[in-house]
Amino acid sequence: xxxxxxxxxxxxxxxxxxxxxxxxxxxxxxxxxxxxxxxxxxxxxxxxxxxxxxxxxxxxxxxxxxxxxxxxxxxxxxxxxxxxxxxxxxxxxxxxxxxxxxxxxxxxxxxxxxxxxxxxxxxxxxxxxxxxxxxxxxxxxxxxxxxxxxxxxxxxxxxx
Amino acid sequence: xxxxxxxxxxxxxxxxxxxxxxxxxxxxxxxxxxxxxxxxxxxxxxxxxxxxxxxxxxxxxxxxxxxxxxxxxxxxxxxxxxxxxxxxxxxxxxxxxxxxxxxxxxxxxxxxxxxxxxxxxxxxxxxxxxxxxxxxxxxxxxxxxxxxxxxxxxxxxxxxxxxxxxxxxxxxxxxxxxxxxxxxxxxxxxxxxxxxxxxxxxxxxxxxxxxxxxxxxxxxxxxxxxxxxxxxxxxxxxxxxxxxxxxxxxxxxxx
Numbered sequence: 030x031x032x033x034x035x036x037x038x039x040x041x042x043x044x045x046x047x048x049x050x051x052x053x054x055x056x057x058x059x060x061x062x063x064x065x066x067x068x069x070x071x072x073x074x075x076x077x078x079x080x081x082x083x084x085x086x087x088x089x090x091x092x093x094x095x096x097x098x099x100x101x102x103x104x105x106x107x108x109x110x111x112x113x114x115x116x117x118x119x120x121x122x123x124x125x126x127x128x129x130x131x132x133x134x135x136x137x138x139x140x141x142x143x144x145x146x147x148x149x150x151x152x153x154x155x156x157x158x159x160x161x162x163x164x165x166x167x168x169x170x171x172x173x174x175x176x177x178x179x180x181x182x183x184x185x186x187x188x189x
Numbered sequence: 190x191x192x193x194x195x196x197x198x199x200x201x202x203x204x205x206x207x208x209x210x211x212x213x214x215x216x217x218x219x220x221x222x223x224x225x226x227x228x229x230x231x232x233x234x235x236x237x238x239x240x241x242x243x244x245x246x247x248x249x250x251x252x253x254x255x256x257x258x259x260x261x262x263x264x265x266x267x268x269x270x271x272x273x274x275x276x277x278x279x280x281x282x283x284x285x286x287x288x289x290x291x292x293x294x295x296x297x298x299x300x301x302x303x304x305x306x307x308x309x310x311x312x313x314x315x316x317x318x319x320x321x322x323x324x325x326x327x328x329x330x331x332x333x334x335x336x337x338x339x340x341x342x343x344x345x346x347x348x349x350x351x352x353x354x355x356x357x358x359x360x361x362x363x364x365x366x367x368x369x370x371x372x373x374x375x376x377x378x379x380x381x382x383x384x385x386x387x388x389x390x391x392x393x394x395x396x397x398x399x400x401x402x403x404x405x406x407x408x409x410x411x412x413x414x415x416x417x418x419x420x421x422x423x424x425x426x427x428x429x430x431x432x433x434x435x436x437x438x439x440x441x442x443x444x
Contacts, residue, residue, distance in 0.1 A: 047224055055226030057306050063317040063373035068324070071405035078439055081410045150411075151371045 061154045080143055087136045094133045118186035127181055134177045142170040209238045213293040215246055217258065218300035220307050228307065232296065239289035243276055243299065247283060260311035267423060270359030274311050275300045280361040280421040302364035304373065318360045321376045325384035325402055330395025346391040353386040353431050355424040362418035362428050374407045378418035378428045381409055385431040388438065400439055409435050 049055045103109050120126040145166050153159040212234055220228035233250045244265055251258045263269040265284045272283040277291050277298050291297055305313040331340075356379060363369050363377035376384075384403055388396040403409045409432055418428035 049223055049225060051223050054222035055224075057222055057308060057314075059306050060304050060317070060373045061371060063306075064320045064324075065317070066320060066323075068320070068374060068407075071402060071408075073401060073405070075404065075443065077406055077408070077410040078404055078443065081436075082440065150406075151368060 080146075084140060084143055087140045091133070091136050091140060094129065094136070098129075098133060118184070121181065121184050122186065131178065131181050134181070135174060138170055138174045138177075142166060209240065210236045211239050211293060212236050213239070213246065213288060214296040215250060216296040216298050217250075217310070218298075219258075219310050220301075221257070221309055230298075237288060239287070239293055241288055242284055243281075243286045243288060243291070243297070244272060244283040246288060246297075247299070259309045268357060270357035270423075273302055273359040273361040273364070273423070275302055280365045282359060282361070282423040285423050302360060304364045304366070304370045305360070313360075313364075315360060317373050318363055318377070318379065319358075321363075321380040322358065322383060325376065325380045325399055326395060327383045327387065329387065329390075329393055330398070331392070332394050340392045342391055349391070350386050350389040352426050353382045353389075355426050356382050356386070357424060358383075359423060361421040361423055362426075365417040365421040367415060367417065368411050368413060372407075372411075375411045376403065376407055376409075378412075378432065381412075381432050381435060382426060382428055385435055388435065400435070400442065403435055404439055409439070412436075 102112060121130075146163060149159055149162045149166065153162055213236075215233045215235065216230050217233065218228055219231045233254055235246060235249050235254070237246055237249060244262060247258065247260055247262075251260075260272065260274070260283070262272040262284065265272070267282055267285040270282070273280060274283055275281075275298075276283065276286055280302055283299075288297070299311065301307045301311045301313050305315065305318060307313055358379060360379060362382070363379045366375070366378055368375050369377045381403060384399045387393045388399050390396075412429070412432045414429055414433070416429050418432075419426075419430070422428050
């Protein structure tokens with residue numbers, strides 16, 4: 030039962046002896062993380078549902094916030110050339126724009142972080158890789174959100 | 190079947206107009222772990238009536254050209270769901286796909302469905318697929334004593350889940366899902382369809398448990414609504430719609 034006798038088969042008819050035969054089959058390619066009867070049962074939390082809902086709701090709010098932001102910053106009243114320290118200071122003197130920017134910061138950061146979490150869950154195959162990528166993501170998100178919040182609330186227009 | 194085939198091929202040389210037969214090329218993804226660790230494409234040229242199905246062509250190849258070609262088929266009439274395969278890049282049943290519908294002018298690509306271990310040629314390991322099916326409890330769950338006669342149901346109640354009763358578990362939907370390709374832990378469309386069939390059945394009382402299972406990390410929330418499953422389903426089930434209905438049931442249950 031060597032490879033030579035099965036010459037009718039079109040595959041594996043290369044010169045020399047094949048590495049594989051009936052008793053030594055080649056390894057098959059397993060799909061990533063396949064489901065078995067040992068797959069752990071659920072955690073019974075609603076986290077995934079809230080994450081899914083948050084993506085939809087924050088997305089709707091962000092459309093308004095971001096398009097408004099882009100209009101004000103880039104289109105209306107002279108466009109991008111007007112932006113300077115004085116422009117930002119003038120806007121953040123009003124609590125309305127503070128809340129606007131704060132909401133945009135939090136929603137955009139959490140929306141993006143949750144999206145990236147989904148991407149990592151989908152594409153990182155090994156448990157360790159997944160864990161550390163997510164830790165990196167969460168660290169970066171918390172850092173950016175806290176730093177941004179700090180700046181919005183402690184901004185001093187009289188800084189020299 | 191063999192005799193008329195031979196007669197007709199004889200006619201093809203004499204007069205071209207009076208024969209329905211054409212020469213089609215089937216490019217099949219072959220893999221045999223007992224010969225090589227790599228899969229490769231192999232071309233087969235056969236003379237066949239374009240009104241026949243891809244499965245007939247595979248039979249012709251297996252019976253007349255290369256007996257080592259391996260694929261699954263049982264009923265061969267679109268009921269058993271054994272012969273789901275990737276034909277010209279789309280998941281279909283070989284027994285429901287006519288050759289004339291998939292442009293036989295060009296080579297017809299036939300390969301195993303994706304996301305499951307290929308064992309040989311077009312045969313894949315279906316165990317992970319059926320494991321996901323078992324994990325959603327696809328059976329009637331009731332409380333209390335068994336009734337002495339049938340469990341009756343109004344036509345409206347039956348209509349509610351009619352679409353998802355059509356599933357034949359061929360795995361065309363699950364193996365067309367990009368989320369399933371990347372993470373086999375995801376339940377996949379077929380399991381969710383079969384959970385839907387019981388969740389929305391008025392006679393069943395295990396809906397809450399099934400919703401709880403599908404509420405999890407690997408449940409319906411991983412669905413990206415790419416509609417690959419709806420496109421792939423050979424029974425025309427609106428798979429993505431069924432998944433969305435389970436999502437809606439979960440949300441309305443909480444709020």
